[in-house]
Each structure stands twice: as structure tokens, then as C-alpha cells.
Amino acid sequence: MELVLVVTAAGIIGFTLRYLIPGRTWHGLAVIPATGVIIGSLVWVLCLWAGFDRSSVWPWVISLGLTVIGCTVLAIRLPLIRREADEELWATLTSAKQDSPAS
DSSP states (O other): HHHHHHHHHHHHHHHHHHHHOOGGGOTTTHHHHHHHHHHHHHHHHHHHHOOOOTSHHHHHHHHHHHHHHHHHHHHHHHHHHHHHHHHHHHHHHOOOOOOOOSO
């Protein structure tokens, strides 16, 4: 039952961060929320495997805290990577067009 709550909370965190951090036009609608769900659920399971008790506050703090950190880093970094890739592709496409011989 707790895993369902963690997945829901992590998805809500990712969805909220998608709209709080600028640059959301450079990635898809579900990228940040899905990343939140993945990070939150994996860290929750790892915390339980590490021996934390389900009724303890620490698995919640660790899993949701790392969800916030991971989603924030991705939401900031992804638009930068996308812009660089688009600029590189544009430079490649325009230079290839200029280098081709005229018919």
C-alpha cells in the first residue's frame, strides 16, 4: 500500500516541478512526472531493502527528497541539452545545404 502512495506522491511532485521550472516546452508532457515515479519507487524499494521500517519517516524523506532533486536536475538540464542538440543539427543541415554543388 505504501508503494502506491509513494508512486502517487512522486508523480505529483514531478508534475508540479514540470510547471514550476521554466523550459517545459523543450521536453514532453510526461518526462518529468515519469522520472519522478521511477526515482521515487526505486528509492523506496531500495530503502526497504536496506532495512528501513515501512512505518518510519526516513524512507519517505529519502525517496521523495531524491525525487525532488532528480526531477529538478532533469528539468533544468534537459532543455539545455535539447537546445544544444537542435543548434548542432541546424548547423549540420545548413552547412550540408551550402556545401552541395548547384545543379
